[in-house]
Amino acid sequence: MSCHSIGGAGGGTGPALDTIGDKYDAETIARYIGDPTSVDPGSHMPAQAEVSQEDREAISGFLAKQGGDS
Numbered sequence: 001m002s003c004h005s006i007g008g009a010g011g012g013t014g015p016a017l018d019t020i021g022d023k024y025d026a027e028t029i030a031r032y033i034g035d036p037t038s039v040d041p042g043s044h045m046p047a048q049a050e051v052s053q054e055d056r057e058a059i060s061g062f063l064a065k066q067g068g069d070s
C-alpha cells in the first residue's frame with residue numbers, strides 16, 4: 001500500500017491495482033511479486049523478496065479477483 005492503491009487507498013509510486021485481475025492471473029501476480037522482470041522485462045518494480053510464498057499466494061489470490069471480468 002505504500003506504492004500501490006486499490007479503491008483509491010494507497011500510494012502512487014506504482015500503478016493502481018484495481019483491475020490487475022483483468023491483466024494477470026494469480027500465478028503470474030505471485031511470480032511478479034518475487035521477480036517483476038520475469039513477467040515484464042521492463043518493470044521498474046523492486047522485487048519483494050521478503051514476502052513469503054504463503055503471503056504471495058494470499059496476495060495474488062486477492063489481486064487476481066480485482067477487475068471487471070475476473
Ligand code: HEM
Pocket residue numbers: 002003004013014015020023029032033042043044045046048051059
Ligand atoms: C507485495 C507487494 C506488491 C505487489 C503485490 C505488487 C504488484 C504489482 C503488479 C501486479 C504490478 C504490475 C502492474 C501492471 O502491469 O499493471 C506492479 C508494478 C509496479 N510496482 Fe508493485 N507490487 C508490490 C510492491 C511494490 C512496492 C513496495 C513498490 C515500490 C517500492 C512497487 C512499485 C511498483 C512499480 C513502480 C510498478 C510499475 C512497474 C513498471 O511498469 O515499470 N510495488 N506491482
